[in-house]
Amino acid sequence: MEGIRDEVKSVRKPGWAINPIFVNRWSPRAMTGEELPDEELMPLFEAARWAPSSFNEQPWRFIIAKRNTPDFGRFLQLLTPGNQAWCSNAAVLLLIVSKKTLSRNDAPNRVHDFDAGSAWMSMALEGTGRGLVVHGMGGFDRERARTEIKVPDDYDVEAMVAIGRRKPDSQLTPEEKANQRISDRRPVEESVFKGSFGKNIRA
Numbered sequence: 001m002e003g004i005r006d007e008v009k010s011v012r013k014p015g016w017a018i019n020p021i022f023v024n025r026w027s028p029r030a031m032t033g034e035e036l037p038d039e040e041l042m043p044l045f046e047a048a049r050w051a052p053s054s055f056n057e058q059p060w061r062f063i064i065a066k067r068n069t070p071d072f073g074r075f076l077q078l079l080t081p082g083n084q085a086w087c088s089n090a091a092v093l094l095l096i097v098s099k100k101t102l103s104r105n106d107a108p109n110r111v112h113d114f115d116a117g118s119a120w121m122s123m124a125l126e127g128t129g130r131g132l133v134v135h136g137m138g139g140f141d142r143e144r145a146r147t148e149i150k151v152p153d154d155y156d157v158e159a160m161v162a163i164g165r166r167k168p169d170s171q172l173t174p175e176e177k178a179n180q181r182i183s184d185r186r187p188v189e190e191s192v193f194k195g196s197f198g199k200n201i202r203a
Helices: 020-024 038-049 070-078 081-087 112-129 142-148 174-178
Strands: 060-066 092-099 132-137 155-165
Touching: 020 112, 038 060, 038 112, 038 132, 060 070, 060 112, 070 081, 070 092, 070 142, 081 155, 092 112, 112 132, 112 155, 142 155
Parallel strands: none
Antiparallel strands: 060 092, 092 155, 132 155
């Protein structure tokens, strides 16, 4: 098993022993602009396939646009200008949507967003293990995405993701270096409460 990578050690120090892949996952932006063959891309979706979901509904769907195809430009234009600048070097842009109703009886699926998030995390971790950039984004026009990508009404538009081969640190421009920084996290005690909201787990 790969240990905690040197690039994150100075910023991230887990308070409890965990699989290093969780610490190693972060969201670089600089990509090489190379295409990704299906042999490297599709395992990310295979990982997402095995994410847990209520009633095994698997409400997530991924609509992809590969580099050097007409769809790529359409997807790129959905992003905010700031995201367009660095996503122009992605190998793939994708839209994540999730089905709001249960296939079994058309009743509301109250955890479809939650389940889609588990699939996204599985994809991100698989990409991390392969040394790829897998960067999720909320900065895009959701209504345009729904219309232009023909998302059905019973699906929610969740997020967009840029996937690509990571640009080596030695080749980063000063602007690229400034635009991607590894972040830390708040202590686990500030997120986990005992018995009632806000009650310290150690109390």
